[in-house]
Amino acid sequence: xxxxxxxxxxxxxxxxxxxxxRADGHDVRVLSRHSPPYAVDLRQxxxxxxxxxxxxxxxxxxxxxxxxxKDAARVLIEAARRAGVPHLLYISIxxxxxxxxxxxxxxxxxxxxxxxxxIGWTLLRTTQFHDLVLQLLQGLxxxxxxxxxxxxxxxxxxxxxxxxxLAELAAGPPSGRVEDLGGPEIRTFVELARSYLRASGxxxxxxxxxxxxxxxxxxxxxxxxxxxRAVGRMTFDxxxxxxxxxxxxxxTGA
Numbered sequence: 001x002x003x004x005x006x007x008x009x010x011x012x013x014x015x016x017x018x019x020x021x022r023a024d025g026h027d028v029r030v031l032s033r034h035s036p037p038y039a040v041d042l043r044q045x046x047x048x049x050x051x052x053x054x055x056x057x058x059x060x061x062x063x064x065x066x067x068x069x070k071d072a073a074r075v076l077i078e079a080a081r082r083a084g085v086p087h088l089l090y091i092s093i094x095x096x097x098x099x100x101x102x103x104x105x106x107x108x109x110x111x112x113x114x115x116x117x118x119i120g121w122t123l124l125r126t127t128q129f130h131d132l133v134l135q136l137l138q139g140l141x142x143x144x145x146x147x148x149x150x151x152x153x154x155x156x157x158x159x160x161x162x163x164x165x166l167a168e169l170a171a172g173p174p175s176g177r178v179e180d181l182g183g184p185e186i187r188t189f190v191e192l193a194r195s196y197l198r199a200s201g202x203x204x205x206x207x208x209x210x211x212x213x214x215x216x217x218x219x220x221x222x223x224x225x226x227x228x229r230a231v232g233r234m235t236f237d238x239x240x241x242x243x244x245x246x247x248x249x250x251x252t253g254a
């Protein structure tokens with residue numbers, strides 16, 4: 001079996017990637033800022049990073065640094081080149097090349113850095129994870145009225161399904177850009193909010209709000225969706241049932 005380094009290996013995605021790889025018999029190295037023996041800030045690199053990449057068969061780049069993603073990618077690529085790493089995998093987001101959101105632009109820039117690195121690479125794009133959609137809805141539900149983006153849909157994906165796909169790709173050769181991975185269903189934010197309120201037992205009034213700008217127009221057009229790649233299995237309602245353990249409550253709409 002292979003020796004595989006997972007950056008961000010203690011995060012929402014990195015943790016299940018590591019679990020899947022270990023279950024498949026691989027030797028896994030976890031790189032995270034606060035997790036010995038490879039406690040590394042990727043924006044700075046250093047001897048521990050060089051030790052982490054030394055002799056690995058693949059690097060799965062799951063680290064997500066909101067401020068400094070490009071710097072971290074540059075440092076990782078340089079270390080991987082020095083070590084002769086044969087395979088670098090990166091997970092990105094569907095729509096990063098179409099929706100002009102700053103975070104998306106950064107992810108797209110990292111994609112291009114990896115593609116031009118001279119290292120064998122694999123790129124997987126997915127839709128948003130259930131966990132992120134839940135965090136967003138929890139934040140929007142703090143006031144008594146939930147303000148939701150009008151006519152915006154999402155296609156949530158279970159993170160462990162993305163982790164399983166990454167583990168499969170890490171065990172194989174560099175594959176370039178592979179087919180996107182989307183959640184099993186596309187739903188409006190109002191529908192997602194109603195499901196969340198039912199599952200959490202909360203009551204909120206839902207109000208759809210039109211927003212200005214190019215980002216909002218891109219989201220309304222569904223440029224972050226992959227209707228032809230709706231291959232995920234776990235729905236958002238099933239995810240909520242696992243998280244909250246009950247349906248409970250009644251949501252009120254606009």
